[in-house]
Amino acid sequence: MQAVVLSAHDRAPEVTTIDMPQPAAGEVRVRVRAASVNGFDLSVASGGLRGMMEHRFPVVLGKDFAGEIDAVGEGVEGYATGDRVFGVVTKDFLGDGSFAEYVTVPVAVGIAHLPETIAFQEGAGLGLAGTAAVNAIDAAEIAAGTSVLVVGATGGVGQQALQLAVRAGATVIATARTAEKIELVTRLGAAHTVDHTGDVAQQVLAIAPAGVAAVLHFAGAPLPLVPAIAPGGAFVSTMLRSADDVPAEGVRVVSIYAHPAPETLERVAGNQAERRTSVTVQRVYSLDQAADALGDFAAGTLGKLVIAID
Ligand SMILES: NC(=O)c1ccc[n+]([C@@H]2O[C@H](COP(=O)([O-])OP(=O)(O)OC[C@H]3O[C@@H](n4cnc5c(N)ncnc54)[C@H](OP(=O)(O)O)[C@@H]3O)[C@@H](O)[C@H]2O)c1
Incomplete structure (x- = not known):
């Protein structure tokens, strides 16, 4: 699959082909349709988390995602292939990320269903x-x-x-x-x-x-x-x-250290679906333009920068 990765410490992010991730027990694999940029991604890309979090190279950048489940790991309940979902990649190491065609996430934290009325690009800006x-x-x-x-x-x-x-x-x-x-x-x-x-x-x-x-x-x-x-x-x-x-x-x-518990993400999705909140998507980039998205985010934004992944 195509992904935006750091292949080693002190390397700039690059778009490259890596192996498809396989969902472990308790995980689903999401076909990512859109992701968005957060300050956390800038920290990872600039090496700011070196020594603070384990890096499992190649490290795929990206926390926020929205997409569809395409594979379900052992023991997963409540999610099926084809479900629309969104959330935040939340693992205690850096490796799996959402700036990629596929990402695996545990269903215990960082994922919830995305209502039909919320577009993937909107959902991608909601998680974190x-x-x-x-x-x-x-x-x-x-x-x-x-x-x-x-x-x-x-x-x-x-x-x-x-x-x-x-x-x-x-x-x-x-x-x-x-x-x-x-x-x-x-x-x-x-x-x-x-x-x-x-x-x-x-x-x-x-x-x-x-x-x-x-x-x-x-x-x-x-x-x-x-x-x-x-x-x-x-x-x-x-x-x-x-x-x-x-x-x-x-x-x-x-x-505050944001904790994307499924119940919290459901509240976030509910607020958005009921139009109690809205997301401003300032610009949409392709995966190939991820470096531009990171640069633009660092320069200041008016809302969210989204990476669409066809
Ligand atoms: N602890 C956590 O779990 C957690 C989770 C998510 C985010 N965060 C952190 O929370 C912060 C906000 O995240 P974000 O995603 O909303 O960032 P963001 O999208 O980059 O937004 C920051 C906004 O603040 C404005 N700004 C810059 N300097 C300012 C100042 N001195 N006073 C007031 N406004 C100023 C910027 O606009 P202008 O400069 O153009 O006016 C920009 O729109 C970041 O530091 C992020 O790393 C932490």
Whole structure:
């Protein structure tokens, strides 16, 4: 099969032909129709996880996928050949990845059925960003009528979280720095926008003088945001190594490590199917253009970059 791989440490990603993966017991094999780029993929591609996770070469890049099951391993229940699925490749080593024609995934974590009404390219953008957003929203314990600041609101995670915070009844202040981005976050439900190239906390306090009940932090430096939080509020981040990174008296600090449990992915799919959330697919690439997709993602995006695999 064709795949985007790292063939060794210190090698750039390349599109090449490798053996088809075979599903182990408890796994299914997915014919990938679309995948999307996440920051994690950039870290793997640049060697950033060397020494932190086992690399089983050739390492296929990619976590997010959407496609159809084409083979079912021993002991798998609830999935059959032809089922439409999506999710996040979640293994404790690097090797199997979604920037490929086929990927094997355990049914215990990182996979759920994809409703018929969700296109593969949309589904491919949902897994990791949707999971991180749902985990962050749960952790923030948003009460209706409160104010919430979403930092990184224009990104994959931020757009999902922004929409869920609005659904929870919050007045959302979102970071956005260009007219196009302001238009986008406003369309997704943000009541106010602030420019993250300026002093965000100061701009937020001008809008909500008592501070916000929660900050959802998906981009930029965390510490300058702390003054924007009301006493007793929450700081929820996907970017901390630990909650101790943000010493803030009277503030509940939560560090999120997204866990794509099947139930969480089902919630993500349900929100999308019911149009409580939407995914912005900024651009679609072919597998041969995967290096461009990684480069463009690193340069900044307005939503998700998708790799379509025919
Ligand atoms: N812990 C986990 O399990 C987990 C899971 C998923 C993602 N993550 C992490 O969560 C973060 C967000 O992920 P993502 O996929 O949404 O990334 P993304 O798509 O790259 O989005 C980041 C967004 O933030 C904006 N931005 C950049 N600098 C900013 C700043 N200083 N203040 C406010 N906004 C800024 C960018 O837009 P502009 O610069 O153009 O305005 C961009 O739209 C990443 O760091 C990712 O690695 C962690």
